[in-house]
Structure formats: C-alpha cells, structure tokens
Amino acid sequence: MPKNSNIFTLKIGGEAGQGQQVAGLTFAKACARGGLYTYDYSEYPSRIRGGLVTYQISVGPEPVYAAYYDVNLMICLSKLSFDHCKNELVSGAVVFYDSDKFKIEQSELPKDKNIKLYPLPLATIVKEATLKPITTNSIAIGAVAAMLDFNIELLNSMMRDIFASKGKEVIDMNIKAIKTGFDYATQNSNPKEFKYDLKTKPEKSAKGGPASGGKDKVVITANEAVVLGSIAAGCKFMSAYPMTPASSILHYAAKWAERSGMIVKQPEDEISAIHMAIGAGYAGVRSMTCTSGGGFALMAEGVALAALTETPVVIAESQRPGPATGLPTWGGQEDLRFIANVGHGDFIRIVLAPGDAKEAMFLTPWAFNLAEKYQVPVVILLDKFISEGHESVDELVTTNVKIDRGKILTQEQLDKIKDYKRYELTADGISSRAFPGMKGGVHIANSDEHDEHGFTIEAFDAEMRIKQQDRRYKKLPSIIKELPKPRFYGSKSAKTTLIGWGSVKGAVLEAMKALPADKFNFIHFTAVAPIDAEEVKKLIKGSKKLWLIESNKTGQFGDLLKENLNIEFDNKILKYTGIPFFPEELIEKLK
Amino acid sequence: MAKPQDFNTHVTPTWCPGCGNFGLWQGFKESLSELGLEPHQIAMVFDIGCCGNGVNWHNLYGFHSLHGRTVPVAEAIKMANHNLKVIAASGDGGGYGEGGNHFLHGCRMNFDITLLIHNNQIYGLTTGQASPTTDTGMETKTTPSGQLEQPFHPLQVAIPQGASFVARTFAGDIKHCKEIFKQAIEHKGFSLVDVLQPCITWNKVNTFQWYKERIYKLEDENWNTKDKDAALIKAGEWGEKIPIGVLYVGDQSSYESQLPQIKDKSLVEQGVTSGDISEFLEEFK
Ligand SMILES: Cc1ncc(C[n+]2csc(CCOP(=O)(O)OP(=O)(O)O)c2C)c(N)n1
Ligand code: SF4
Ligand SMILES: [Mg+2]
Numbered sequence: 001m002p003k004n005s006n007i008f009t010l011k012i013g014g015e016a017g018q019g020q021q022v023a024g025l026t027f028a029k030a031c032a033r034g035g036l037y038t039y040d041y042s043e044y045p046s047r048i049r050g051g052l053v054t055y056q057i058s059v060g061p062e063p064v065y066a067a068y069y070d071v072n073l074m075i076c077l078s079k080l081s082f083d084h085c086k087n088e089l090v091s092g093a094v095v096f097y098d099s100d101k102f103k104i105e106q107s108e109l110p111k112d113k114n115i116k117l118y119p120l121p122l123a124t125i126v127k128e129a130t131l132k133p134i135t136t137n138s139i140a141i142g143a144v145a146a147m148l149d150f151n152i153e154l155l156n157s158m159m160r161d162i163f164a165s166k167g168k169e170v171i172d173m174n175i176k177a178i179k180t181g182f183d184y185a186t187q188n189s190n191p192k193e194f195k196y197d198l199k200t201k202p203e204k205s206a207k208g209g210p211a212s213g214g215k216d217k218v219v220i221t222a223n224e225a226v227v228l229g230s231i232a233a234g235c236k237f238m239s240a241y242p243m244t245p246a247s248s249i250l251h252y253a254a255k256w257a258e259r260s261g262m263i264v265k266q267p268e269d270e271i272s273a274i275h276m277a278i279g280a281g282y283a284g285v286r287s288m289t290c291t292s293g294g295g296f297a298l299m300a301e302g303v304a305l306a307a308l309t310e311t312p313v314v315i316a317e318s319q320r321p322g323p324a325t326g327l328p329t330w331g332g333q334e335d336l337r338f339i340a341n342v343g344h345g346d347f348i349r350i351v352l353a354p355g356d357a358k359e360a361m362f363l364t365p366w367a368f369n370l371a372e373k374y375q376v377p378v379v380i381l382l383d384k385f386i387s388e389g390h391e392s393v394d395e396l397v398t399t400n401v402k403i404d405r406g407k408i409l410t411q412e413q414l415d416k417i418k419d420y421k422r423y424e425l426t427a428d429g430i431s432s433r434a435f436p437g438m439k440g441g442v443h444i445a446n447s448d449e450h451d452e453h454g455f456t457i458e459a460f461d462a463e464m465r466i467k468q469q470d471r472r473y474k475k476l477p478s479i480i481k482e483l484p485k486p487r488f489y490g491s492k493s494a495k496t497t498l499i500g501w502g503s504v505k506g507a508v509l510e511a512m513k514a515l516p517a518d519k520f521n522f523i524h525f526t527a528v529a530p531i532d533a534e535e536v537k538k539l540i541k542g543s544k545k546l547w548l549i550e551s552n553k554t555g556q557f558g559d560l561l562k563e564n565l566n567i568e569f570d571n572k573i574l575k576y577t578g579i580p581f582f583p584e585e586l587i588e589k590l591k
Numbered sequence: 592m593a594k595p596q597d598f599n600t601h602v603t604p605t606w607c608p609g610c611g612n613f614g615l616w617q618g619f620k621e622s623l624s625e626l627g628l629e630p631h632q633i634a635m636v637f638d639i640g641c642c643g644n645g646v647n648w649h650n651l652y653g654f655h656s657l658h659g660r661t662v663p664v665a666e667a668i669k670m671a672n673h674n675l676k677v678i679a680a681s682g683d684g685g686g687y688g689e690g691g692n693h694f695l696h697g698c699r700m701n702f703d704i705t706l707l708i709h710n711n712q713i714y715g716l717t718t719g720q721a722s723p724t725t726d727t728g729m730e731t732k733t734t735p736s737g738q739l740e741q742p743f744h745p746l747q748v749a750i751p752q753g754a755s756f757v758a759r760t761f762a763g764d765i766k767h768c769k770e771i772f773k774q775a776i777e778h779k780g781f782s783l784v785d786v787l788q789p790c791i792t793w794n795k796v797n798t799f800q801w802y803k804e805r806i807y808k809l810e811d812e813n814w815n816t817k818d819k820d821a822a823l824i825k826a827g828e829w830g831e832k833i834p835i836g837v838l839y840v841g842d843q844s845s846y847e848s849q850l851p852q853i854k855d856k857s858l859v860e861q862g863v864t865s866g867d868i869s870e871f872l873e874e875f876k
Contacts, residue, residue, distance in 0.1 A: 029875075029876065032876070033876070215873075215876040217876070218872055218875035218876055219875050219876070220875045224875065227871075228868045228871060228872070231866035231868050231871070232865050232866055232868050233865065233866075234862075234863035234864050234865055234866060236671075236852075236858045236861065236863075237667070237670065237671060237858065239663075239667065256871055257852065258851055258852065259870070259871075260866055260871070261852050261861070261866070262852065263670050263850060263852050263853070263858065265667075265670070267663060267666075267696070268692050268693065268695070268696035269692055271660070271663070271692075271693075272662075272663040272692070272693055272696075273663075275656070275657075275660045275663035275664050275667070276663045276664070276666060276667035276670075277667070278664060278667070279636070279654075279663065279664035279665065279666065279667030279668045279671070280667040280668070280670065280671040280858070282654055282664070282668065283634070283667070283668045283671035283672045283675075283858075283859060284671065284672065284859040285671045285858045285859055285863070286863055287667070287671075301657055301660075302657075302660075305656065305657050305660070309654070309655075365865075395872075396868075396872065401865045403863055403864070403865055405863060435672075435859060436631070436633075436634040436652035436668065436672065436675055437631060437632065437634075437652075437672055437674060437675055437859070438631060439629075439631050440631070441631065441652075442630050442631055442650060442651060442652055443652070443653075444646055444647065444653040444654075444655055445652075445653070445654045445655065446646070446653075446655040447639075447655050447656060447657055448655055454653075455600070455602060455647050456644070456646075456647050456655070
C-alpha cells in the first residue's frame with residue numbers, strides 16, 4: 001500500500017468484445033473473498049465489437065464508495081486504450097501491454113513519473129503453455145496477481161465457481177492460465193519494485209494451506225440490488241423494454257423468474273410496459289417496470305394513468321445523458337426535473353434516488369410499500385454509475401422486509417360492506433382497494449375524473465371534482481413523513497455544506513475521507529420528490545455555506561430545492577461529461 | 592345466474608339515440624349471461640371514445656384506460672389473475688390507430704383475452720375525424736376533400752400476425768353479435784371481434800342500410816374456420832360484399848397458459864409475501 005492512500009486502482013483497457021469487464025469482475029470478487037473492498041467503473045461505446053472499452057477497479061481494506069481516477073496498474077489489450085488512459089497513470093505505476101499486438105515506446109510514457117512498461121505477449125504465452133486463446137483474460141489476471149503479491153488461490157476459487165457448469169477441463173485450463181500469467185510476470189517484470197500489495201485475509205486456511213477466502217461480501221450493482229429488493233418486496237410482475245443502463249434489471253429478473261416466481265415480460269414498447277405494470281397492479285399484484293430516460297418519456301402518460309386510477313406502480317429509471325439518444329452508455333443525473341414533474345395534471349410524484357447498491361436494496365421494498373399504501377406511482381431513480389458500478393458490500397440484509405400493502409379489503413371485509421366505494425372520500429385521503437374477481441367489489445377504475453364509485457363525472461359536478469382532487473392530495477403530508485430522510489455526513493461545524501443526491505454520494509464520501517473534518521459536511525438525499533422542506537430547513541440551519549453537487553448542467557435538484565425553500569447556493573459543482581465524479585477531483589475542489 | 596340486465600349500472604347510456612353501440616351492447620350482455628358469467632368474474636378494459644364511455648353502464652370490473660391502451664392492461668390482468676374473463680373494448684381509432692402497436696403484437700402474443708372493436712370507421716367522440724378504417728375518398732372533418740389513404744384491414748392483419756380467433760359481426764344483428772361474442776370469450780387465446788358499428792351522427796356513409804346491403808354470414812356457407820390461407824383472402828373482402836362471422840380459429844397455446852409461475856395458482860392467489868433472495872445472492876460472491 002502507498003503511504004498516502006490505501007486505495008489501489010487497476011485498469012484494463014481494450015476493445016469491445018475482449019472480456020475486460022468479466023475479467024475485472026472476477027478480480028473484484030476474488031478481492032472481496034479475501035476481505036478487501038472494491039468499487040468498479042466501466043466505460044464502453046454503443047457498439048458490440050472494437051472501439052475502446054475500459055474497466056477500472058479501486059481496492060482497499062476499508063469500504064470503497066467510488067472508483068478512483070488515478071491508475072496504479074494498467075493492462076492494455078489495445079494501443080488505443082494506452083493512448084486514452086496514459087495520463088491517468090500515477091507515479092510508480094506499471095503498464096502491461098499485449099506486445100504480440102502492438103508496441104508502446106518508452107518515450108510515449110508520461111515524463112517524470114517513473115512508470116514501468118512491461119510487454120505481455122499474450123498469444124505467445126498462450127501458445128507456449130498450450131492454452132486456448134479464450135484464457136487470455138485469466139493470464140492477464142494472473143499477471144496482476146503477481147504484481148500485487150495477491151493470493152492466487154482466491155482467483156482459482158473464482159474459476160471453480162464461474163466455470164462450475166463447464167466442467168473440470170475448463171476450470172483446470174483457467175487455473176493453469178492464471179498460474180502461467182503469474183509466473184510470466186514474476187520472471188519478466190519486477191513485482192518487488194511495485195509498491196502496492198493486496199494483503200488478503202485470512203492468509204492461510206485452517207489446515208495451513210492457502211485460504212480460498214470467505215464469502216461474507218457481495219459484489220453488486222444497484223440494478224442487481226433493485227431486482228433483489230423487488231423479490232424481497234414480494235413483487236411478482238415486471239414488464240420492461242430494454243434500454244441501457246436499465247437493461248440489467250430486466251436481465252436479472254428474467255434470469256431468475258422461474259425460481260423467484262416473478263412473471264417477467266418484454267412487451268412491444270415502453271408504453272405497453274408501463275400499462276402492463278399498471279394492469280397487474282390493478283389486478284392485485286405488486287408490479288414494476290424499468291427503463292432509462294428515453295423509455296420513461298414514452299411512459300409519461302402511464303404515470304398519469306396510475307395517478308388518477310390510483311393504481312400502485314413502481315418504475316426504476318436509470319439515467320444516461322440526454323437529450324434524445326444522448327450518450328447511451330454513459331451516465332448522469334439529467335432526468336430529475338422531468339421525472340419530478342412527469343405526466344399531465346396535478347398529482348403526487350414520489351421519486352427515490354438510492355446513492356448505492358445498499359440503498360437500492362432497501363429503498364426498493366420501501367418504494368413498493370409507498371406505492372401500495374398511498375396508491376401512487378413511485379420512481380426509483382438510478383443512473384449508469386450505480387446501475388453498472390459494482391460495489392463490494394458486507395452481506396445485504398435479506399430478512400426483515402416489512403410488507404405494508406395499505407388498505408386492501410379481504411373478501412370477508414367486502415362481504416360486510418353494503419355499498420363499496422373504490423374512491424371513498426376518507427379523512428386520510430386513502431380509499432380501500434378491492435380486486436377484480438372479488439364479490440361485491442365491482443367498481444370502475446377510471447382515468448376520467450370520477451365519483452366515489454368510479455363513475456365518470458363532468459365539471460358540472462365541480463364539487464365532486466374538488467373533493468376527489470383534494471382527497472388525493474390529503475395523502476401528501478403522510479407521504480412526506482414516510483419518505484427516507486436526507487442523511488447528514490460529517491461534522492456540524494464544517495465550513496461548507498455540500499448538498500447532493502443519488503450517485504454523487506460515493507465520490508463525496510471518498511473525498512471526505514481525505515480532507516480534514518472542518519472543510520465540509522454533506523447532506524445526501526435519497527428522497528428527491530416530494531421535498532420535505534421542514535426537514536431540509538432543520539438540516540441546513542447551522543450551515544455557513546451551501547454548495548450543490550450534481551451530475552448535470554443546470555443543477556436540477558438545486559432548482560427543486562429553491563422552489564421549495566427559497567435558498568441560494570454559494571457554489572455549484574456540476575459535471576455533465578457522462579463520466580462520474582472521481583474522489584480526486586472533488587478533493588481538489590473542496591480542499 | 593346473472594341476467595343480461597344485471598350487467599347494467601344505474602347510469603343511462605350517453606350514446607346518441609339510434610347509435611349502433613346499443614345493439615352491440617345488448618348482444619354483449621346476452622352473451623355474458625348465456626355463458627353463466629357473473630359481473631365480478633369479468634375484468635373489462637375500456638378505451639377512450641364513444642365505445643369507452645360505455646364503462647359507466649357496464650356492471651363489471653371496468654378499467655377505463657387511456658386512448659389506445661386497452662390491450663397491454665388487459666394482457667397484464669390476465670397474467671396476474673387468469674381466473675378472470677378479460678375483455679378489452681375499443682373504438683377503431685383507439686384499437687387500430689393509437690393502440691396499433693399493441694394490436695399488432697397482442698395478436699402474436701396470444702393471451703387469452705377478447706378484443707372487441709367498435710368499428711364505426713370514424714372518430715365518434717371527437718366529432719367525426721377520419722379513422723384508420725375510414726374508406727378511401729370519404730369526406731370527414733380532417734379529410735374535407737376525401738380520405739387519401741387506404742383503409743386498415745384489421746382481420747387481414749390479425750390472421751398472419753398470430754391472433755388465434757378472428758371474427759367480424761354487425762351491431763345491427765344482436766343475435767349474431769351474441770353468438771360471436773360467446774365464441775370469442777370462450778376461445779382460449781387472443782380473440783379479435785371487429786364489430787361493424789354504425790355511427791349515425793358522424794358517419795353518413797357507412798350506415799345500417801349500407802352494411803345491411805353488403806354483409807353475408809360465413810356460417811351460412813359452412814365456412815371452414817381452420818383454413819388459414821382461405822381466411823386471409825376472405826378477410827380482405829370489403830366493398831360490394833362483406834363477410835361476417837368467424838373467419839379463423841387457430842389452436843396455438845395462449846401465452847399465460849405456458850407460464851410455470853402460475854401453473855398451480857394465479858399470481859393474485861399467491862398473495863404478496865417477501866421472497867427469499869439468499870440463493871440469488873450467491874451469484875454475487
Ligand atoms: C392520447 C389521446 N389523444 C387523443 C385523445 C382524444 N380522443 C378521444 S377519443 C378519440 C378517438 C375516438 O375514436 P375511436 O377510437 O374510433 O372511438 P369512437 O369514439 O369512435 O367509439 C380521440 C382522438 C385522447 N383522449 N387521448
Ligand atoms: S357519435 Fe356516433 S358512435 Fe358516438 S354515440 Fe353518437 S352515434 Fe354512437
Ligand atoms: Mg370509431
């Protein structure tokens with residue numbers, strides 16, 4: 001470990017289709033099994049072959065909340081990846097490059113950084129060791145392990161798990177490839193000189209042999225956590241149309257569907273997707289859909305339909321930069337204002353924005369409870385950075401998911417009601433639901449404004465219109481009370497208060513580790529609409545200076561806060577490159 | 592057993608007196624009654640339009656959806672609770688225009704739902720604009736010099752597109768409506784019934800008389816509903832002679848009948864309980 005930081009960052013660069021992400025994730029899991037913490041980030045173009053794909057992973061002995069910019073060890077599988085990333089290499093960094101494919105001259109390296117360049121002739125190594133080209137990534141990971149004095153047995157155990165279904169031959173070949181890469185790097189470079197080691201624990205197994213590590217951590221993205229959270233919440237229906245970076249929600253749900261019992265349907269378009277989710281919710285099951293900004297634009301009318309029919313529905317939206325097709329495989333926080341106002345007419349929109357996988361895991365059941373209890377649409381707002389960035393976290397909580405479906409009538413209760421009113425004018429604004437098929441519950445779930453039974457009304461009956469609209473808005477104070485509270489990080493007496501939401505959390509928390517406690521504190525929002533103005537006032541009461549941090553051009557959340565609280569920001573840190581905030585750039589700005 | 596009038600609510604229909612929708616509605620209620628269905632056993636998704644306004648006088652679980660959005664809602668209701676009879680009702684504008692993509696794919700997904708199209712070849716509720724089924728040359732509010740487009744042929748689209756029950760009936764023949772609706776609702780798969788429904792207010796061309804002069808019944812000709820190729824040709828017959836009746840019945844399995852998740856119990860019957868995620872977590876270790 002270096003003296004000034006206990007974070008090590010590895011980057012693998014190459015072309016699309018070369019498997020960097022798979023190799024990287026294997027390494028991430030091996031680290032987690034060895035007791036280390038990781039956070040990864042991948043950049044890739046909107047194409048399937050060629051181009052430039054990078055994968056980077058930051059590793060440390062304590063939880064890591066964001067990927068770092070500075071690279072300590074780089075594997076270059078293409079020349080382009082070296083050219084693109086060379087300025088990220090820090091002093092003392094090591095570069096391996098596939099010398100069978102291209103050459104890097106010493107003169108191309110950044111000056112005065114004492115960077116070591118080592119050829120790694122992958123095709124030659126494969127040939128000499130009588131391996132198959134498909135093991136190239138395992139060889140590369142083996143070379144990485146050699147540089148870090150990394151417990152190779154952790155990688156071997158990964159191979160046994162990953163290729164369990166492929167049989168012993170494949171497993172053995174990959175284990176041999178790791179060893180081959182390890183030995184090659186040991187002989188042809190100088191691992192002793194490299195100042196980073198990744199000490200894993202326990203170093204020995206109980207029997208004294210090498211340990212294969214523990215499995216007490218999971219390496220997971222927010223998208224995966226949303227799927228797990230939805231299963232834990234009892235969601236049994238998902239309809240969704242693929243769109244990066246939301247697609248993996250659909251993929252995991254579909255992959256597990258027969259085991260989880262969830263019906264997962266890919267319909268003809270997003271319009272259908274949200275209407276299906278609404279149909280299932282109306283029929284009485286917990287249902288959701290997922291998409292990115294472009295797909296959500298198509299869903300807008302459905303959100304309004306859910307609002308007036310008071311049908312619960314959960315929508316996970318993972319943002320990428322827009323407008324239009326924008327930067328399809330990149331990230332940002334540009335859809336907030338759209339989502340906080342989506343759909344025509346006045347109605348309550350709830351938007352929850354987890355800052356990481358852990359928060360996604362517990363906010364997802366929360367979203368389902370809010371949706372059913374208040375009979376409203378709820379959006380879980382993610383973005384590419386957390387949707388695709390794997391974070392290793394200590395075991396996710398799998399029990400204790402409390403399910404609250406709100407006012408739902410059983411057949412017995414319904415039997416006792418003489419004149420069931422689906423949209424009854426109640427004191428708390430919430431009326432009881434009966435589901436199709438139940439005797440005595442027949443009603444109209446109406447997208448036209450309606451009376452208590454659901455019959456269409458006109459504004460000739462303006463009084464009923466007012467009563468129904470006011471009833472729906474009566475839910476607002478209770479909803480606000482039940483939203484997750486903004487979280488305060490750091491010291492009360494810090495000079496500056498940073499305000500952010502969703503995915504900016506990770507980089508801010510990392511920057512916080514590096515700076516003195518009196519520099520700044522941080523208020524992180526996971527409920528971004530509606531805004532709990534009183535709570536915010538309380539939280540910023542002692543703040544001397546307010547700074548805003550967001551991944552968009554206009555400071556969308558800042559504007560929402562201003563609308564609700566009439567506050568001004570002393571500074572705004574806004575980034576809209578499609579790339580996440582890195583801890584280093586924040587440290588620079590905040591120090 | 593529910594009688595046809597048990598499917599009435601207290602609301603008086605707002606359709607124009609003499610509208611073709613009345614006959615269609617009567618035939619529909621009689622079909623439900625004769626099938627032995629009770630109001631609570633039916634979930635019916637209505638579009639927006641004159642057809643859709645009917646939600647207010649249909650005593651059953653009505654879902655008044657948005658314009659064009661009946662089919663996906665109905666499909667999901669069927670997946671969530673396949674014990675229900677699920678019906679979608681739409682105008683020609685909502686069903687073939689605004690909801691055209693859902694129609695196209697609904698056919699091939701083949702859920703066990705029934706789609707009733709009140710086809711008056713015009714936009715009724717919005718006061719007489721051209722619809723997808725408006726005939727070429729017809730003058731409407733939006734085509735004052737005559738419609739330039741070819742009309743949409745729903746049956747001729749539905750058959751190759753995979754719909755497993757394709758029929759047409761005429762709102763002026765209540766008994767025929769009833770018989771066709773019964774078969775459509777009983778059929779296990781996507782059933783399209785295109786109902787020729789005169790709009791007496793905005794469509795002065797395709798009147799009761801106009802249809803009566805042209806329609807003939809396929810059942811009178813011992814039509815073979817299994818012959819897909821012949822049905823496809825028959826479905827294109829439009830103009831001097833217009834066939835009504837069941838054109839085609841396929842035997843492909845309905846979508847939801849193939850889902851292992853609901854083999855034993857519907858999703859609704861399974862209730863909402865927290866699922867165990869521990870086995871899935873293993874993948875991330
Ligand atoms: C998204 C949307 N666009 C337009 C409308 C206005 N609109 C209401 S009904 C309708 C068309 C009605 O025609 P059709 O579907 O044939 O039903 P009909 O009234 O003839 O029964 C239109 C355009 C709407 N309600 N929603
Ligand atoms: S406008 Fe036409 S379709 Fe609508 S109710 Fe009147 S006659 Fe019937
Ligand atoms: Mg019409």
